[in-house]
Amino acid sequence: MDLDYNIEGGDFTHAGEASSHLKKILKSLNLDSGLIRRTVVSMYEAEVNVVAHAWSGDIHVNIRPDQIHITITDSGPGIPDLELAMQKGYSTASPAVREMGFGAGMGLPNIKENSDFMDITSKPGSGTIMKIVNQIKR
């Protein structure tokens, strides 16, 4: 099964709607509730990253019998130093974003903890591609 979502940069009002929709789909497939939570936490954090940092983005979800693949591609400034970005507490979010309780430097570590596989490809000036894979254990 394939699902596609568009995300608008800066649109915090609708942030999380793609993740909420995915949760409903995964629930309808009767998948394990722990797997569903881990998957939607990962996707939510990735979604918020696009809203907070990029101009726009696309999410493609591919649900296979044994795995859930999520690919988030954004048009944004890119991440100059991935190692630094992965550190807990490091953030480049604006003060306005931080006031809402985002941008505490916990998003990427949360994705790592809630996914079985995570990969980021990014070049400053040409956006970021993030891949997340979670295993479906039956």
Next chain:
Amino acid sequence: MKVAELIEKLNLTVFESGENMNRELTGGYASDLLSDVMGKTKPDMVWITLQSHVNIIAVASLKDLAAIIIVHGQVPPSEVIEKACAEGITLLGTESDTFLTAAKVYQCLFSDGTGTR
């Protein structure tokens, strides 16, 4: 303790009753950082926060939290209450601050002092 019992004990304001006030609470979490809540909470916890914007509803929904308590007597905007209604989230409020609210919730849930999260 059920959500409905906590509401009565702490005299909480009900902005939106959500889909199930009979959920049995497993614990509580107090934080205003959304990623902290995303990372650390467990299902059926009550979340205490001073954030009152629309994104708290998505967090509570994705993490299967039992309820949100907004502190300092803040009234969430109507679109937040509407979103809570649409997502079936129980949205509550108190005049009290985070520290006192967390203490009272702890007392209600773990009055024998053996509570763990």
